[in-house]
Amino acid sequence: MIKSDFASKLKDPTLLVEKAFVAGQWITARNGATFDVIDPATGQKIAAVPDLEVEEVNSAITAAHRAQKPWAKLTAKDRASSLRTFYDLIVASADDLAIILTAEMGKPLQEAKTEVLYGAAYVEWFAEQAKRIDGDVIPGYQLDKHIFVVKRPVGVVGAITPWNFPSAMLARKLAPALAVGCSLVAKPAAQTPLSALALGVLAERAGLPSGVLNVVTSTDAAMVGSTFCTSELVRKISFTGSTNVGRILMRQGADQIKKLSLELGGNAPFIVFDDADIDAAVEGAVVAKFRNAGQTCVCANRIYVQSGVYKEFSEKLSRRVSGLKVGNGFAKGTEIGPLIDGNAVKKVKEHLENALSLGACVTVGGKSGEPGEQFFSPTVLVGVTSEMKLAREETFGPLAPLFSFDTEEEVIQMANDTEFGLAGYFFSRDLARIFRVAEDLETGMVGVNTGLISTEMAPFGGIKQSGMGREGSKYGADDYVNIKYVCLSVA
C-alpha cells in the first residue's frame, strides 16, 4: 500500500483499495502487473492498482453473468433495500470518498464532496424507483386474449466511465442498472480508479451479492471495451466519455446489436441576451464554465453575448474570474484545481494561442503553471469568432471565450452550428423569448437563467453526436430494461 499523506487524512483507510473487485473478491493481476495513480496537483504517485488483462476481464463478466439472474429474481423491494443501504454507506463515508477523489483527480475538496453526494443521490433515487418499474395490462384484441406488458432487466452491463467525475459517473450507471435487476462490470478511467474501487468496498458492505458489481482496472481500455462488445454475456454497454470512443464502441457493438447508452462530448453554448439580469448571467457563466476547472461535458464552451451588453458582461465576468483561487484541491479556499494531465493543459494552450492568432484578446488569466504542473489560470477571451478552434472543439479547461451577436436568429444559428448537442444555457427575462429559444436550441438539456442543471431527478443526456439514452429520472431506468409483451389466451 502506498502510504501517501492523503491516506493519513482518511477516517476509514480501508476505503483506499489497490486491488480490483471481481466476483466479490479483491484481486491482483495474475501476472502481478500494476499501474500508478498520480495526483495531478503534485505529479506524485499516490497508489498502484492491478493492470488486468483479458482473462481477468472475462472472469468479471462471467461472475456478473452468474450473479445477474438470482439478483433479478429478488423482489424489487429487496433490491431497493440493498441500494438504500448502499446509499446510506456512501453518505456516511462522503468525506473520505471526497479525499480519495481529490487525491486522484485534483478537483477542490468541496467540489469532490458535492460530486460524491450527487452520485449517491442517483443511488437513493433508483433505490426508490426499483419498486416502480411498472408494466401495463392492455385490453385484448379478441375476447379470449389478454395483453400484459412487463419490463425485464437487460442482463449484464459493461460500464466505462471517465476521469472527470470518477464517482458520480459510475453511480449514475450502477444505480439504475442494479435497481432493475442487471449486474455490472465497471471499468473506470486509468487516471482515477480509486473512487470506483471505494464504491466497490461500500457495495460489498451493503451486502450486494458477489458478482452483482465488479470493478476492473486496466490501462488497456481498448481491450476492455472490445471484450465487453464481443462477449455474448454482456448485453449492454453504458459509456460516458468522448464522442470518438463512443463511435468505436458503437462499431464494436454492432455485430451483436448491443444495447447502448452513450453520454458523450459537448460544445455547450451559453447565451446572454440584452434583457438578461447581467449579474445573474455572470454568476451563471462562472459555474457553467469553471466548475471542475472547466472539465465537465456540460461546460459552457462558447459564450455568446448580445452586443448591447457585451462590454458590461465582459468587464463584470473578467473581474469575477480574476478573484477565483487556483491551487491544490486540498488547500483551503481553492476554487480551481489542476487539470488532469499535461495533455489537458496542452489543449487549453492550443485553443488559446489559436484564438489569439486570429484576433482574440485576453482580459484575465492566460497563464499556465510551472513546467510539469497541471495548473491553468481561469481565462476570459474577448473578440472571439467562429473561425477559431475553440468554437468547434471541446476545450475541456478554464477558458471562457466571449462571442458577440446582434440578433436572436443569428445566435440560434451559431449555437446550433455544431455536431454536438448535450447542454445549452441562456439568460433572458423575456418570457416569449425564453419559450422560443428553449425550443430552438438543438441540445438534450437547456438551462434557462441558470448555469447548473445536473440532478438525479432529471433526464441527463444529449442528442446528435453527444450521445443517446438518458441517466437519472424515470427515463434513466428505461435504458436498462427490455419490454416484454405477453399475450394470454384464455376464454
Ligand SMILES: NC(=O)c1ccc[n+]([C@@H]2O[C@H](COP(=O)([O-])OP(=O)(O)OC[C@H]3O[C@@H](n4cnc5c(N)ncnc54)[C@H](O)[C@@H]3O)[C@@H](O)[C@H]2O)c1
Ligand atoms: N456526456 C457526459 O455525461 C459526459 C460526462 C463526462 C465526460 N464526458 C466526455 O468525456 C470526455 C473526457 O473524458 P475522457 O478523456 O476520460 O474521455 P475518453 O473517451 O478518453 O475516456 C473515457 C473512458 O473510456 C475509456 N476508453 C478510452 N479509449 C477506449 C476504447 N478504445 N475503448 C473503450 N474504452 C476506452 C477510458 O479509459 C475511460 O475510462 C469529454 O469529451 C467529455 O465531454 C461526457
Ligand SMILES: O=C[C@H](O)CS(=O)(=O)O
Ligand atoms: O462531465 C459531465 C458530468 O455529467 C458531470 S455533471 O453531471 O454535469 O455534474
